[in-house]
Amino acid sequence: LRILLTGRNGQVGWELARALPELGEAIATDRASLDLADYDAIRRTVRETKPQIIINSGAYTAVDKAESEPGAAASVNAGAPAVLAEEAKRLGAFLVHYSTDYVFDGEKAGPYGEEDPTNPLNVYGRTKRDGELSVMEAGCRHLILRTSWVYGPRGRNFLLAIVRKARSGEALRVVDDQLGAPTSSRAIALGTISAISSAIRNDYIGGLYHMSAVGSTTWYGFARSIVRATGLHVEVEPISSNDYPAPARRPRNSVLDNSKITRELDVHIPSWEEGMTEVLAQLGKD
Numbered sequence: 001l002r003i004l005l006t007g008r009n010g011q012v013g014w015e016l017a018r019a020l021p022e023l024g025e026a027i028a029t030d031r032a033s034l035d036l037a038d039y040d041a042i043r044r045t046v047r048e049t050k051p052q053i054i055i056n057s058g059a060y061t062a063v064d065k066a067e068s069e070p071g072a073a074a075s076v077n078a079g080a081p082a083v084l085a086e087e088a089k090r091l092g093a094f095l096v097h098y099s100t101d102y103v104f105d106g107e108k109a110g111p112y113g114e115e116d117p118t119n120p121l122n123v124y125g126r127t128k129r130d131g132e133l134s135v136m137e138a139g140c141r142h143l144i145l146r147t148s149w150v151y152g153p154r155g156r157n158f159l160l161a162i163v164r165k166a167r168s169g170e171a172l173r174v175v176d177d178q179l180g181a182p183t184s185s186r187a188i189a190l191g192t193i194s195a196i197s198s199a200i201r202n203d204y205i206g207g208l209y210h211m212s213a214v215g216s217t218t219w220y221g222f223a224r225s226i227v228r229a230t231g232l233h234v235e236v237e238p239i240s241s242n243d244y245p246a247p248a249r250r251p252r253n254s255v256l257d258n259s260k261i262t263r264e265l266d267v268h269i270p271s272w273e274e275g276m277t278e279v280l281a282q283l284g285k286d
């Protein structure tokens, strides 16, 4: 199998680049070798490499910055997947694309299923929803995997920020009124490979799936668990979103129901606590 990967330096892309060889020959690209805002470059790369599978892990993920750069966010999160999907359709390739829990408004009381109506609260979420729609409308065989609160041993993420601050002895104030599932980049990469393998075995069945860690917590709960697990002694104070004003609004609840991907594609993502423990153990090793 020949697999074209975008965004290889991202949290998920980096783990994918390490794990993909078990699935096939990976052609891993980053911003320098394939700029997702350059649609001609996307077409050229797909036509030259002729992959059977395209995995699009590149994205504009700066949620707050997207509020002031909606055009840049849209070109990468909505325009690029549209072009990748058109090219996948032409070639008969299978497109794997990621989306986000931020397509929801957070008003639902329980976990969100794939059929629940979307209503993004911010520019990032709207551009990611547009990306989902373009992939679905292009008519290529595809998997859209919605995940949430991504972190890992490298990149810019919440876990690393908390560890850094806690090590410097800084007291932490963390929002306690947003509920979600922190999901490790490695769990996403392994889940993706497992999902692709099942899809191929079943004659490339595809569609939209939720794929996040089991369980849920708030950012405060996550921070407290990180601090406890690392044995650092710093205060963690729960605050409300109103006390931490940010340019982009976030959903109060964005927990995803993963039962469809488990049932149909036999994908199992460990609990967020297991993911956290694994990533903390990994720190400093790579």
Ligand SMILES: NC(=O)c1ccc[n+]([C@@H]2O[C@H](COP(=O)([O-])OP(=O)(O)OC[C@H]3O[C@@H](n4cnc5c(N)ncnc54)[C@H](OP(=O)(O)O)[C@@H]3O)[C@@H](O)[C@H]2O)c1
Pocket: 006, 007, 008, 009, 010, 011, 012, 013, 030, 031, 032, 034, 035, 036, 037, 056, 057, 058, 059, 060, 061, 076, 098, 099, 100, 101, 128, 146, 147, 148, 149, 150, 151, 155, 156, 185
């Ligand atoms: N991060 C989260 O909390 C989260 C939550 C839910 C869903 N997701 C989704 O999960 C997927 C993977 O996210 P992630 O956390 O791995 O993101 P990430 O760590 O921010 O990585 C994204 C990668 O995309 C690359 N990229 C951005 N613009 C590009 C462009 N114009 N051309 C080529 N590459 C470009 C970035 O390159 P540079 O390194 O050069 O900037 C980066 O390597 C995305 O679809 C994201 O929307 C993420």
